[in-house]
Amino acid sequence: xxxxxxxxxxxxxxxxxxxxxxxxxxxxxxLMFKIINYKESIFTKSSYHLNYSKHFLKQLxxxxxxxxxxxxxxxxxxxxxxxxxxxxxxxxxxxxxxYDDFRILWGLYHLHIEKLIKGKAFSERSNYxxxxxxxxxxxxxxxxxxxxxxxxxxxxxxxxxxxxxxSDLLPVLQGTSGSDYNEKDIKLYRNSNINTVINVNGxxxxxxxxxxxxxxxxxxxxxxxxxxxxxxxxxxKYFQIDTAIYPHKFFYTFIKHENKNFYVTKNNGxxxxxxxxxxxxxxxxxKEIKINFDNDYLSMLxxxxxxxxxxxx
Numbered sequence: 001x002x003x004x005x006x007x008x009x010x011x012x013x014x015x016x017x018x019x020x021x022x023x024x025x026x027x028x029x030x031l032m033f034k035i036i037n038y039k040e041s042i043f044t045k046s047s048y049h050l051n052y053s054k055h056f057l058k059q060l061x062x063x064x065x066x067x068x069x070x071x072x073x074x075x076x077x078x079x080x081x082x083x084x085x086x087x088x089x090x091x092x093x094x095x096x097x098x099y100d101d102f103r104i105l106w107g108l109y110h111l112h113i114e115k116l117i118k119g120k121a122f123s124e125r126s127n128y129x130x131x132x133x134x135x136x137x138x139x140x141x142x143x144x145x146x147x148x149x150x151x152x153x154x155x156x157x158x159x160x161x162x163x164x165x166x167s168d169l170l171p172v173l174q175g176t177s178g179s180d181y182n183e184k185d186i187k188l189y190r191n192s193n194i195n196t197v198i199n200v201n202g203x204x205x206x207x208x209x210x211x212x213x214x215x216x217x218x219x220x221x222x223x224x225x226x227x228x229x230x231x232x233x234x235x236x237k238y239f240q241i242d243t244a245i246y247p248h249k250f251f252y253t254f255i256k257h258e259n260k261n262f263y264v265t266k267n268n269g270x271x272x273x274x275x276x277x278x279x280x281x282x283x284x285x286x287k288e289i290k291i292n293f294d295n296d297y298l299s300m301l302x303x304x305x306x307x308x309x310x311x312x313x
Contacts, residue, residue, distance in 0.1 A: 004028065004232055011035060020096050032225040033217060034096040040220075041093040041100060046081035048139040053165045059144040063113075067128050070113050071144075074130065078139055088112045088130075091122050101190055102153040104218055105207055108133055108142070133162055133169065140166060154183035154190070156207075159200045170205050173197060178204035 011031035015022045020034050063071065077085035088111040092098040102108050112126035129152075131143040142161050145152065162169055178199035181189070186207055189196045193216045196207040211219040 007232060019094055028229060029225045032228065033221045036221045036224060037099065038093060041089065041103065042086045043078065043083065045137055048078045048137055050075060050079060051138060051140045053140065053142055053161055055161050056141040056143055063128065063144055067113050070115050071130060073116065074111055074113065084116060087116060087121065088114065088123050099216060104212065105153065105190060106159060108158055131158055135169060151183040151187055154186040156198055156200060159205060163201045163203065170200065173204040173206060176204045
């Protein structure tokens with residue numbers, strides 16, 4: 001069967017759509033890592049609810065008037081779902097080999113507080129950065145900092161602000177204590193792909209929120225890729241009996257429909273069987289349903305949390 005090849009073509013098409021660089025020998029894992037990394041790096045919601053920390057509001061008072069105006073524009077973009085806000089992100093989000101330590105370590109994003117330049121993919125780099133934490137449709141405005149601050153991405157003070165303002169946001173580990181690493185320690189461990197538990201206001205917090213593998217890839221990416229490959233294997237197993245009996249009569253196609261469902265079609269010249277892998281948000285169990293419909297068989301396979309891959313599209 002050629003389901004894996006079909007899916008690889010879909011991934012390549014999506015990578016090209018997002019302007020990502022791919023290699024000829026990229027496999028499903030490579031392509032999924034690149035697309036997930038890009039999609040996790042950008043803002044995609046139609047609108048966000050903004051939450052302001054006291055520390056952010058205090059920093060706002062010291063921000064020069066020009067940058068205050070730029071910041072107002074950025075915040076309005078976030079509230080209104082204007083995707084031009086992605087132009088204030090780091091230019092490196094298009095670099096497929098780039099993993100943003102700030103986001104991977106803390107789940108934090110930084111935006112350059114600058115004016116929007118029409119016709120350009122990114123704004124100019126700024127002297128000031130907006131630091132925020134994103135959780136579904138909520139954005140938490142944490143801090144405003146100067147870009148030149150050394151080892152900025154490895155400072156845990158941002159987590160301390162979050163814990164002081166919204167103590168339920170951080171993934172706290174129970175039954176253990178965190179270490180008092182400084183930013184240089186954290187940077188060293190991150191560069192060595194070592195997961196650490198740090199002390200944040202007396203709480204144990206994983207320095208890399210989603211964890212990283214020994215090659216530096218976030219566990220989240222590995223998990224989502226693995227789930228998709230398992231799903232493909234289950235589809236192939238589903239058709240295995242038929243292909244063993246009538247290997248020359250069945251033809252398979254793996255396509256993506258505009259409603260974000262995957263369709264696998266099987267045609268033996270008499271009837272058509274369609275398997276729909278539905279990317280539902282709360283699909284956390286396996287269930288197979290067969291329905292008779294005009295002599296066609298419509299089957300739905302819900303695999304383990306395959307909703308993870310919805311973000312690819």
